[in-house]
Ligand code: SF4
């Protein structure tokens with residue numbers, strides 16, 4: 001399909017606050033450190049990785065809820081990086097966010113009607129038929145009772161609150177929604193309902209999603225393509241089926257080896273790839289390939305010359321077939337002896 005969004009070399013570094021009277025410059029937290037991807041109209045790009053890998057920050061920076069440190073974001077061919085004021089506000093009619101914690105992201109002192117109607121007020125838009133009827137239509141659409149218009153967030157369950165968040169996100173008919181772990185805080189029994197709702201409104205309103213999550217099963221279900229992040233970088237990005245069937249990055253292979261198989265009878269045929277060592281600090285990430293301190297391939301398969309390359313040279317995202325990019329000098333299928 002058509003490209004909706006192109007992200008190139010995107011970085012988000014957070015300055016560290018120094019304590020005490022003497023202010024010293026310190027190294028920033030490199031939460032997102034040079035990621036590139038494209039997003040096609042109508043698709044869902046899953047973004048996965050352990051907590052602290054920068055996936056939520058990446059989503060927020062793409063929407064410019066956080067100001068990018070470097071890189072470019074092109075939306076429908078137009079460079080939107082660093083838009084401010086009215087330009088940025090107008091962009092919000094195109095791009096919205098659904099947050100992980102539906103309660104934390106909803107103002108407890110506002111009625112649900114005011115929360116869902118807020119985007120109209122912020123944009124100065126008067127929907128046909130009035131705000132109240134538009135909001136009640138949205139409530140109905142996401143499976144809430146429109147008569148509960150005057151209720152407050154605490155009167156709703158977690159799943160209903162996430163429906164409120166979704167109604168607010170679709171109010172302005174955006175093209176792109178970043179869903180930041182939208183079901184992680186919900187009971188497993190509720191998760192599927194919310195995922196189904198997201199899929200329904202995606203089809204109905206022709207939405208494109210960036211779906212940030214750590215649950216690889218949910219991501220597999222909802223995504224067309226998947227990006228795997230580690231320490232602020234994309235390790236591998238590919239078509240969903242390709243990524244799950246043929247992961248070429250040792251990190252992706254390790255993550256996938258820990259996901260329960262849909263058919264438990266096949267479970268005995270594989271082994272887990274265990275990652276040893278702690279996640280390094282994003283303030284001082286390892287040199288060369290940021291994954292080398294934990295990489296099973298580095299530890300068990302490579303010779304000294306090859307290792308030297310992992311330690312000294314940053315691997316860039318390289319094409320390994322149609323719609324499959326890998327950032328590893330020695331990309332390839334997992335060998336049996338690391339498993
Ligand atoms: Fe492992 Fe080296 Fe590939 Fe990094 S570049 S993932 S350390 S094999």
Ligand code: MG
Pocket residue numbers: 055056181
């Ligand atoms: Mg997060």
